Amino acid sequence: MDADVVSLNNRHGFCNKGPGYATPLEAMAGPRESLIYVTCVYTGTGREKPDYLATVDVDPNSPTYSKVISRLPVPYVGDELHHSGWNACSSCHGEPSANRRFLILPSLISGRIYVVDTQKDPKAPSLHKVVEPADIVQKTGLAYPHTAHCLASGDIMVSCLGDKDGNAEGSGFLLLDSEFNVKGRWEKPGHSPPFGYDFWYQPRHNTMISSSWGAPAAFTKGFNLQHVSDGLYGRHLYVYSWPNGELKQTLDLGNTGLIPLEIRFLHDPSKDTGFVGCALTGNMVRFFKTPGGSWSHELAISVKPLKVKNWILPEMPGLITDFLISLDDRFLYFVNWLHGDVRQYNIEDIKNPVLTGQVWVGGVIQKGSPIAVEKEDGETWQPDVPEIQGNRLRGGPQMIQLSLDGKRLYVTNSLFSAWDRQFYPELVEKGSHMLQIDVDTVRGGLKVNPNFFVDFAGEPDGPSLAHEMRYPGGDCTSDIWI
Numbered sequence: 231m232d233a234d235v236v237s238l239n240n241r242h243g244f245c246n247k248g249p250g251y252a253t254p255l256e257a258m259a260g261p262r263e264s265l266i267y268v269t270c271v272y273t274g275t276g277r278e279k280p281d282y283l284a285t286v287d288v289d290p291n292s293p294t295y296s297k298v299i300s301r302l303p304v305p306y307v308g309d310e311l312h313h314s315g316w317n318a319c320s321s322c323h324g325e326p327s328a329n330r331r332f333l334i335l336p337s338l339i340s341g342r343i344y345v346v347d348t349q350k351d352p353k354a355p356s357l358h359k360v361v362e363p364a365d366i367v368q369k370t371g372l373a374y375p376h377t378a379h380c381l382a383s384g385d386i387m388v389s390c391l392g393d394k395d396g397n398a399e400g401s402g403f404l405l406l407d408s409e410f411n412v413k414g415r416w417e418k419p420g421h422s423p424p425f426g427y428d429f430w431y432q433p434r435h436n437t438m439i440s441s442s443w444g445a446p447a448a449f450t451k452g453f454n455l456q457h458v459s460d461g462l463y464g465r466h467l468y469v470y471s472w473p474n475g476e477l478k479q480t481l482d483l484g485n486t487g488l489i490p491l492e493i494r495f496l497h498d499p500s501k502d503t504g505f506v507g508c509a510l511t512g513n514m515v516r517f518f519k520t521p522g523g524s525w526s527h528e529l530a531i532s533v534k535p536l537k538v539k540n541w542i543l544p545e546m547p548g549l550i551t552d553f554l555i556s557l558d559d560r561f562l563y564f565v566n567w568l569h570g571d572v573r574q575y576n577i578e579d580i581k582n583p584v585l586t587g588q589v590w591v592g593g594v595i596q597k598g599s600p601i602a603v604e605k606e607d608g609e610t611w612q613p614d615v616p617e618i619q620g621n622r623l624r625g626g627p628q629m630i631q632l633s634l635d636g637k638r639l640y641v642t643n644s645l646f647s648a649w650d651r652q653f654y655p656e657l658v659e660k661g662s663h664m665l666q667i668d669v670d671t672v673r674g675g676l677k678v679n680p681n682f683f684v685d686f687a688g689e690p691d692g693p694s695l696a697h698e699m700r701y702p703g704g705d706c707t708s709d710i711w712i
Contacts, residue, residue: 249330250320250704254497254557254711257320260634263701264289265352268664269311270301270686271695273339274647275658279691280304281311283335283346285353286664286684288640296682300354301690304344309337310647313698315378315386317345317408320709321433322382330704332358332410336375336388338646339450341366343375343388345410352702359410367394369412372404374446377428381473382712384408387416389440391426396447398462401426403440403475417475425464431472432495433712435502435519438470441490452652455543458510463489467506467517469525481527483508487515492552496559499711503580505530507550507564514550514564516580531575531583533566537604538595546594546601551645552629556636557706561586561671565627567645568653569593570613572627572667574676586674590615591665592626592643594653618665618683625650625657631699632669632706639667639676644695661686661693 251257266286272279282303287294304311315334322328333355335344341363348355366372372390379387386406393400401423403416415422425442432438442464443449448457457463465488469479483490488510495504502519512533520526533548548566555562555577562575562583570593575583590613594601602610615623625643632639642664643657644650650657664684668677687693700708 248323248325248328249318250323250709252323254559257634257704257709258557258636260703262635263633263703264292265702266631266640267314267333267348267355267700267702268642269314269335269697270662270689271311271644271647271697272691273308273310274651275693275695277692278307280307281309281337282694283311283333283355284696285355288666290681296684298684298689302346302355302357304335304357305360306340306342308340309342310339311335311697312338312646313377314700316380316700316704316708317386318384319380319704321380321712322384325382328384333700334378334386334388336378338374338376341373341375341394343406343410348702361406361410361412363394365412366404370402370404370415371400372402372415373400375404376426379429379431379708379710382433385413386410389426389429391443392446396445396450398425398445398464403429417470417477421470421475421477423468423477425466427464427491428493430493430495430504431710432499432502432504433472434499436472437525438472439493439504439517439525440468440470441493441506442466442468443489443491449646450648452648458488463510465490467493467527479525481517481525483515483527486511486513486529487527490515491550494553494555494707496555497557497706497711498559501559505553505555505562507553509549509551510547512548512550512566514553514562514583533569536569536595538601539604539610540601541594554630554632554707556632556671557634558636561636561674563630563632563639565630565641566593567626567628570596570615570626572630572639572641572676574669574674576674587670587676589667589676589678591641591667591678592623594626596623598622616678618678618680621663621683621685623665624660624663625654629698631701634705636671637669639669640699641665641667642696642699644697647695650695657695659693661689662696663687664696
């Protein structure tokens with residue numbers, strides 16, 4: 231390994247201890263990000279090219295700042311790369327032999343899982359291994375892999391959203407060993423969740439909680455409201471014993487919690503509370519441990535649907551598709567993919583979140599769109615959305631990633647190719663972009679950085695769809711503390 235790579239690895243938290251940081255607050259004092267890995271998708275766009283992992287330069291002092299500096303295409307076509315995770319994170323910090331080297335890339339449609347080596351050359355990652363779907367299905371029955379988290383044991387756990395036929399009843403949790411061999415299911419027999427999506431574990435409370443998107447047979451075809459009535463989408467959280475894999479409790483979020491997607495505990499491992507973003511109903515729901523030891527939930531933040539004209543429905547939900555919590559547990563950020571805004575809330579008073587920042591960076595209702603909000607007085611309204619470097623912003627804010635120090639928020643705009651095509655056809659035609667928002671961590675507030683704009687319209691194989699983002703040294707949506 232040459233000296234430049236060693237230096238870059240040291241900057242990104244590879245050290246003589248285990249990977250990551252001892253505490254979330256220590257992580258906040260970590261080095262500023264200089265690279266970010268972005269999953270980019272051609273699946274579902276009509277371009278018969280393999281999806282790829284893009285490496286973006288986010289160092290403002292670099293001559294290639296705000297540009298894609300390398301691309302790693304996967305070997306197959308039709309995967310739909312989506313989320314990503316690490317082989318080791320801060321949960322392994324106490325294990326000196328552990329090494330945050332491999333990025334895990336589950337393919338939501340094909341069921342393949344790619345293992346990417348980011349350590350040989352962090353600026354140009356290379357493919358290390360492919361876990362084939364046939365192997366996963368044969369040994370576990372699982373398909374449609376989504377979220378990957380490393381475990382302190384060295385294993386990797388991946389939530390899967392159904393069986394090979396797209397039935398939600400086949401969902402569960404896949405375990406890979408440290409060599410990325412299929413070990414089996416994590417949960418005990420008879421304890422699989424009725425729906426799958428995201429999960430987060432909090433070992434000091436011996437608990438893992440997972441969320442529920444819907445049946446792959448439904449969501450892969452695009453969103454159909456009738457499928458919600460037909461019971462093909464979720465509204466529950468599943469509370470498991472950790473690390474035993476027993477389903478202890480099911481929380482029914484009711485009509486306030488339709489399609490609960492991303493789920494996060496607070497980063498402080500002693501805390502017994504967290505949030506889940508409920509996409510269809512536009513609500514952030516807080517879950518918490520009761521004095522009796524069971525788990526409960528309450529509505530924390532509500533985004534009212536907007537009365538609109540010229541859209542497919544008379545009312546438009548915000549569609550909260552991603553959220554995250556700053557490492558000091560002070561601020562919560564979420565996106566409204568359809569409305570087009572990114573929000574910042576102060577959650578220091580956990581029961582009373584306060585809106586402290588909001589910025590419009592796209593959306594169906596932005597000025598220039600035929601779709602507008604109808605106000606009570608009969609007037610119409612559309613938000614002003616800034617142009618960045620002469621570019622009109624396409625789609626809506628979707629995946630977000632926060633710098634370790636909490637001062638920079640990165641934003642991509644692709645949700646899932648079938649849903650992109652349905653709600654933002656221009657996104658499929660012209661491709662994604664990536665933004666960076668400056669964050670006021672003292673008083674609160676959000677402001678788009680005009681100097682940062684990554685346009686995926688001009689990619690070598692044509693416009694692509696950009697989704698999840700990861701730093702080489704870990705971040706607030708990959709790392710869990712024990």
